[in-house]
Amino acid sequence: MLIPLGILIVMAFLYYRPIASYLETRSERETRMSQVVALRAEKQRLERRLVRTTSDAALARDARRIGFVRPGERLFIVKGISAWQRQHRTTAP
Numbered sequence: 001m002l003i004p005l006g007i008l009i010v011m012a013f014l015y016y017r018p019i020a021s022y023l024e025t026r027s028e029r030e031t032r033m034s035q036v037v038a039l040r041a042e043k044q045r046l047e048r049r050l051v052r053t054t055s056d057a058a059l060a061r062d063a064r065r066i067g068f069v070r071p072g073e074r075l076f077i078v079k080g081i082s083a084w085q086r087q088h089r090t091t092a093p
Contacts, residue, residue, distance in 0.1 A: 052058055069075045 067075065
């Protein structure tokens with residue numbers, strides 16, 4: 001009666017490490033797969049953003065934002081817009 005019980009205990013001991021390793025690896029794989037999905041979505045978002053920002057219209061908009069003008073154009077700098085907007089928002093009905 002003790003011999004089969006001893007064999008069972010030894011087998012359980014020998015199988016414990018591989019089973020624990022398998023379960024841990026499976027859990028880590030699920031975590032990594034969710035990270036892969038998130039990274040793929042981020043990559044697609046960044047690729048769309050890259051296409052938008054490298055278009056001619058986007059480049060022109062960014063250039064104008066930092067003060068560049070096309071040849072033959074004049075640059076006008078208007079100051080006090082935010083104060084004017086605040087004043088007209090409070091007095092508007």
